[in-house]
Amino acid sequence: MNIIIINGPNLNLLGKRETAIYGQGNFEDYFKLLKVKYPNIQLEYYQSNVEGEIVNKLHEVGFTYDGIVLNAAAYTHTSIAIADAVKAISTHVVEVHISNVFSREDFRHVSMMGPAVKGSISGFGLDSYRLAIESFLKS
Ligand code: DQA
Secondary structure, rough: OOEEEEEEEOOHHHHOHHHHOOOOOOOHHHHHHHHOOOOOOOEEEEEEHHHHHHHHHHHOOOOOOOOEEEOOOOHOOHHHHHHHHHHHHOOEEEEEEEEOOOOOOHHHHOOOOOOOOOEEEEEOHHHHHHHHHHHHHHH
16 A cells, blocks of 8 residues: 655744644654554655645656645645645545644635545644544545
């Protein structure tokens, strides 16, 4: 089984960025833990700050991979292009957020991804990614 985690803008700064909201841990260290936890999954990680690069990555993996875990970060709330890419591919996508977007500013309550994804997980810190992976194991 192969699953890719795709992270959007500013998530390369996890551990440094707004740590009261996003925590102290950086994603690379967390990803190493995930790889150890799931030795039988081919787990990949991709991050980009560029909208079109995220679209390209979804096209690249979206017909062959078993699952996509997508944290589109701020693009969640704005990007019709990424939402259209999610609709265009055949691999199921689970939307993930580290923070509880519904307890934050109103603009974060809207997800362009929402109608296109299989489901959404929000507010469990980095553990949101593990929960998304588990959802693929159970489906
Ligand atoms: C985020 C929530 C978004 O609103 C925000 O723009 C992010 C991160 C999260 O993981 O909680 O960059 O997707």
